[in-house]
Amino acid sequence: MENNSSITVGGKRFHYIWLRDNCLTQECRHPTSFQKIYDISDLTETPKPLNVELANDELIIEWDENPPHRSIFPISWLMSHAYDESAERGDFHSKIELRKQQEILWDSAWIKEHTPEKYDFHSCDRQDWVNQLYTLGFAVIKNMPLAELDNFISSIGPIHYTEGGRFYTVKSKPGANDISETGYALPPHTDYESYMYASHLLQFLYFVENKATGGESILVDGFRVAQDFQKHHPDYFQILVETPAQFQQFYTEWEYYHRRSRQIIELDPKEQVTGVYFGHSHACNWDIPFDKMEKFYAAYSAFFRYLKSPDYQYCFRSQAGDCLMVQNFRVLHGRTAFDANSGDRHLEVSYVAWDYFTARENFRQFKHLYLS
Secondary structure, three states, X not given: OXXXXXEEEOOEEEEHHHHHHOOOOOOOEOOOOOOEOOOHHHOOOOOOEEEEEEEOOEEEEEEOOOOOEEEEEEHHHHHHHOOOHHHOOOHHXXXXXHHHHOOOOOOHHHHHHOOOOEEEOOOOOHHHHHHHHHHHOEEEEEOOOHHHHHHHHHOOOOEOXXXXXXXXXXXXXXXXOOHHHOOOOXXXXXXXXXXXXXXXXXXXXXXXXXXXXXXXXXXXEHHHHHHHHHHXXXXXXXXXXXXXXXXXXXXXXXOEEEEEEEEOEEEOOOOOEEEEOOOOOOEOOOOOOHHHHHHHHHHHHHHHHHHHOOOOEEEEOOOXXXXXXXXXXXXXXXXXXEEOOOOOEEEEEEEEEHHHHHHHHHHHHXXXXXXX
16 A cells, blocks of 8 residues: 555555665665665655565565665565554564563562572573563572673673772772771662763672671662652652752762762653662752752652662572672662671672663564674
């Protein structure tokens, strides 16, 4: 079925301007990077076909140009990239969106009924922990040798450098740069993204030793907390969505002072929660208008109480060789207090931009659309 501006293939509509823009020929698209060479903005009129043919599972279009240009689209490629919502979107779109739909927003009751598995480094199927990382926002790989840590993280993406380098060593020590380097309890929080202009991060907390008394790991699903908080405190929820809070990190040793303003709860254009950023030890809130400060603190404190509630916390003991991975923009992490004199507690902490993780998985799923 055709009209002046679009064609229907396999029950899905495609605009001619989209087809011309996405021509797959080497004249229009670089053969190994697959990036566009053809510039659609050079056109002054909507592209028009001289001839359209469906043959051998391909859509062939001769374009009314000088000289005429031929585009050839495999039907399978078109079906994967279909954007016609009225006829259901294509495989490419639906598989990516399905990841969001498959998220399980958990609390402590859900965890008790569905004890999360720890995957053995030597025998686990990669896809198992990948799926859990997508659905629950965290995963644990056990029995990982320290010598394998760098290669494992690098296989996902480039390691994000911090003040401590590619890996940040966390031990209790005098003159600590961060409260994590003490035996104090750490309430649930997110790292870096609250006080730095960093992209969404996948965090790795690798336990080299964990012999100290106390120091149990705590995880909280920020998306679940935000969902329930909105349901029970819609006014407070809106305050945290609309009001930029201020966060800071002061490093004496490295002579850095990070400051950032950002909303604690982040929404996308569809008003779905896409990020929760919180760290009470970093929160300063110095730039909130005077007449809004008290209401902000009422919302802030109520949300903090939710994060500290046992109803939302997954508390467990991490062992040497455990590598805990968390979506740093969704799952907040913390720990109970520990006695630094009772035994060694040593973590190596690292990060990869979450975009690299999703891009790696996208490549595995969709490389057949580009590589023959």
